[in-house]
Amino acid sequence: MPYLGGTLGIAIRRGEIPGLRDFLLRIRPDSHHNNSSENSLLVYYLGKVNFTTSFGDQVSFDENGDALPIYDVMNWVWLPDGRTKVQNVGVVKESVSTGEELTMNEDKIFWNFELKEKPLSVCSESCRPGTRMARKKGQPVCCYDCIPCSEGKISNKTDSMECTSCPEDFWSNPQRDDCVPKRTEFLSYHEPLGICLTTASLLGTCICTFVLGIFIYHRSTPMVRANNSELSFLLLLSLKLCFLCSLLFIGRPQLWTCQLRHAAFGISFVLCVSCILVKTMVVLAVFKASKPGGGATLKWFGAIQQRGTVLVLTSIQAAICTAWLVSSSPFPHKNTKYHNDKIVYECVVGSTGQFHLNGMYKAGDVVLGGLFEIHFFSILPELSFTSEPQDPTCHGFDVLGFRQTQTMAFAIDEINRNSNLLPNVTLGYSLYDNCVKLAVGFRAGLSLISGQEKQFTMDETCTGNPPVIGIVGDSSSTRSIAISSVLGLYKVPMVRAMIQILKHFGWTWAGLLVSDDDYGLHAARSFQSDLVHSGTGCLAYAEVLPWGNDPAQLRKIVDVMRKSTARVVIVFAHESNMIYLMEEVVKQNVTGLQWMASEAWTAADVLQTPQFMPYLGGTLGIAIRRGEIPGLRDFLLRIRPGSHHDSSYGNNMVRV
Numbered sequence: 001m002p003y004l005g006g007t008l009g010i011a012i013r014r015g016e017i018p019g020l021r022d023f024l025l026r027i028r029p030d031s032h033h034n035n036s037s038e039n040s041l042l043v044y045y046l047g048k049v050n051f052t053t054s055f056g057d058q059v060s061f062d063e064n065g066d067a068l069p070i071y072d073v074m075n076w077v078w079l080p081d082g083r084t085k086v087q088n089v090g091v092v093k094e095s096v097s098t099g100e101e102l103t104m105n106e107d108k109i110f111w112n113f114e115l116k117e118k119p120l121s122v123c124s125e126s127c128r129p130g131t132r133m134a135r136k137k138g139q140p141v142c143c144y145d146c147i148p149c150s151e152g153k154i155s156n157k158t159d160s161m162e163c164t165s166c167p168e169d170f171w172s173n174p175q176r177d178d179c180v181p182k183r184t185e186f187l188s189y190h191e192p193l194g195i196c197l198t199t200a201s202l203l204g205t206c207i208c209t210f211v212l213g214i215f216i217y218h219r220s221t222p223m224v225r226a227n228n229s230e231l232s233f234l235l236l237l238s239l240k241l242c243f244l245c246s247l248l249f250i251g252r253p254q255l256w257t258c259q260l261r262h263a264a265f266g267i268s269f270v271l272c273v274s275c276i277l278v279k280t281m282v283v284l285a286v287f288k289a290s291k292p293g294g295g296a297t298l299k300w301f302g303a304i305q306q307r308g309t310v311l312v313l314t315s316i317q318a319a320i321c322t323a324w325l326v327s328s329s330p331f332p333h334k335n336t337k338y339h340n341d342k343i344v345y346e347c348v349v350g351s352t353g354q355f356h357l358n359g360m361y362k363a364g365d366v367v368l369g370g371l372f373e374i375h376f377f378s379i380l381p382e383l384s385f386t387s388e389p390q391d392p393t394c395h396g397f398d399v400l401g402f403r404q405t406q407t408m409a410f411a412i413d414e415i416n417r418n419s420n421l422l423p424n425v426t427l428g429y430s431l432y433d434n435c436v437k438l439a440v441g442f443r444a445g446l447s448l449i450s451g452q453e454k455q456f457t458m459d460e461t462c463t464g465n466p467p468v469i470g471i472v473g474d475s476s477s478t479r480s481i482a483i484s485s486v487l488g489l490y491k492v493p494m495v496r497a498m499i500q501i502l503k504h505f506g507w508t509w510a511g512l513l514v515s516d517d518d519y520g521l522h523a524a525r526s527f528q529s530d531l532v533h534s535g536t537g538c539l540a541y542a543e544v545l546p547w548g549n550d551p552a553q554l555r556k557i558v559d560v561m562r563k564s565t566a567r568v569v570i571v572f573a574h575e576s577n578m579i580y581l582m583e584e585v586v587k588q589n590v591t592g593l594q595w596m597a598s599e600a601w602t603a604a605d606v607l608q609t610p611q612f613m614p615y616l617g618g619t620l621g622i623a624i625r626r627g628e629i630p631g632l633r634d635f636l637l638r639i640r641p642g643s644h645h646d647s648s649y650g651n652n653m654v655r656v
Contacts, residue, residue, distance in 0.1 A: 007076035008089070008109070058095065068094045073102075077110040129156050130176035132163045137542060148553055149176040150516050150546040152340060169334070171341045182336070186252050186345040194250050204243035212236040228282060231275045231306060238272035253332040258347035262330070263321040270317035274310040282306065340548070362409070364416075364428020370408050371444055371473035373401035374433035403636055405431050408472060410635050434473075495526045497622050498570060498596060499534050507594075508537030511566045513557070513581070515573035516544045523572035523598065540566035545577045554584040562590045570596040575604035582612045590615070597621030 050060045060068050073090035090104035111118055127133050127146035132155050136143045149155055149163035154172045166172055166179035173180050188194050215232055218224050224232070245265040248257050285301045333348040375398060412427045432444035502510060512527060514520030524542060531537065541564055543557045558581070561569060571578065578601050595616055601607065602621030 007074075009074040009076070009086075057093075060095070070094075073104065075109050078112070127155075127159050129154075129158060129160070131155060132160050134544070137539060147544065148546075148550065150550065150553075151548045154179055168336060169343065182341055182343045184252075184343050184345060185339075187250050188252075189250055197246060197250060201243045201246045205240050208236050208240040208243065212240070228279055228306075230303070231279050231310070234310065235272060235275040235279070238268050238275060241268035242272060253345050253347045255331060258330040258332055259325055261347060262349070263325060266321055267314060267318050271310065271314045274313040277313075278306045278309050361430045362412070362428045364412075364426040366425060367428040367430055368408075368412065369471040370405065370429060370431040371434045371471060372405045372408075372431060373398050373435070374405060375401075375435045401433075402639075404473075406636060406639055407632060410632055414631075495523060495530055498527065498598075499530055501596065501620060502537055502568070503534070507568045509540055509566045510537060510568040510570055510596075511540050511561060511564055512542040513545055513569060513571045513573060514542070515577045516547055519574075519600070520544065520572050527570070527572070540564045545573050545581060547577075549580045551584070554580055555588075557581070558584045558588050558590055561585075561593070562588060567592060568594045568596060571601070572598040573600060575601040575606055578604065578607055582607065582615065585615055586611060595619040 050058070052058050057070055062068060070091065070093040072088050073092065074086050075089040077085040077087055079085055087108060087110075089106075089108045090102065092102050095101070106118075109118075123140065123143040124136075125146070127144070131146040131148050133144045134147045136145060149172065152172055153163035153165050154176050155163045156177050163176070169182055170179035171182045172178075187197075189198055212233065215224055215229065215236065219229055242265065245261070245268055248261045248264065251257070282301050330347045330349050333346055335344040335346050336342075338344050408431065409429060412429050415421050415427055434440050434444055502508070512524060514524040521544075524544075528539065528542070531539065541560050543560060545557065546553045571581075573581075591614070593615070595618075597619050599622050607616060
């Protein structure tokens, strides 16, 4: 009983049936002859049976003639005097109407533990909100780890299988169980810098106003009149406006402040410089007139000419600003690219570049598509049910993406020039700008694969553009996986290469680390599947690297690596993930590992430092094959994005 005390058991319901004892005592087995009846008739009548016993149990039978069970839940109690008692603490019964029901009286249960409380018998504790369940490799499904949600993701219920991303204008709280609005950031009047700029602006305005008042009060005096009072008044007024224009750069950007910032300051500044220029030219003319024969120059610098010069120069600047505001007006923008947890309110200058879907196109018998990052951020217009759909606006010129685009066009032209490569076939291309925006990339990818481009040109045979048979890019694996998953194209060839390396060296026990995005998770699924099919080896562990610097989770991952007997670590992640991981590896001094790198960080210079190389030395990685294309360097050096309008390339991808 010290061991069996508190046992819970299931027992058949017992009760006393009146007359049953006397009936059983009168039975003589050797003289009892049973008369059989048809089973079907018996089952039929049993199905009609439904009564309640004298001690409250309802007796009935199912369609097979089986009695619906009623079980007692029994509890073994060890009494203080050493005796044992088996007590009823609940009942399990089944009925036709309600099904199986369990009723427990927990207050009567004897728990044979020090705290006299029910024990906890689970493989893993429940995962609290803010974490997600990650099944332990090689163990039953009830055994799992609780992985904290990465930054920007939350789980708001217990034992959540996955973390959900917060909306664009929200960010996860420190507990990762709720999305909170992102903090906003702009140059405010309440910040030290805003206070200093406001003070300087108002001080300069007051000084200009004070000096202007003095000049107006003494405007009749010879000194003021000799100083060209009219230009002096304009100069002081323009200086005051320049000081006041700085206030437009302070405070939360609005549409009208964004439009006035550069225009108002530009016009005020040109007015100021024009006054200084005219005053300077008048002084020079006076000095020249003091010399013999120099008096003729003064006629070109009379009051009318001075006013006209200032007016013409200021009008030119005003016309430029007006044309700029009409054609490509600045507008307020919520920038979420600088900081993940902040929204930076800024004015986007609208003349840096515009998005054009058909960026570069060249006809051919076979057309290849391409997705490249020509601009490094984009703005999607506000859409409503009543507004006309508009294209997104792309901003910021990405030189590397532009060079990649031109390289693809150059390579296709080189293939077409060599008749031995594709005889009687001309390659064409249709290259799009994705503006580093997944939504833009989706639109471009679907347009390419479906042939529904905005511009449909008919050739001489009236057959139109041939369909795109393949897409090159995007340069980002994350966006490539998302787009190609929709198009049904994606494979991970580098995974098979990794497995071949493992097989070659006889490595059958390795660890896997992946980034928490489409790139890493897709690679992890492919790697585990191909590894099983190849029979090459097994994974000692598989961990997901967090986005950003999450010390607790990184510490846990590195601790798993340190305790594991696997000496080979395979990493499908970006270099930013690797920096945080390696900092923790250095901190814990985990050595003796053979690293295998995916193409995303194989050639990362930021990892090839004296701090990391004692740990990453000897890393094996997969890299995209590189080579020198004759003539490509000179071709790229000749390109001028702002003035490149070569019809042979049909380049209207970049407009400045």
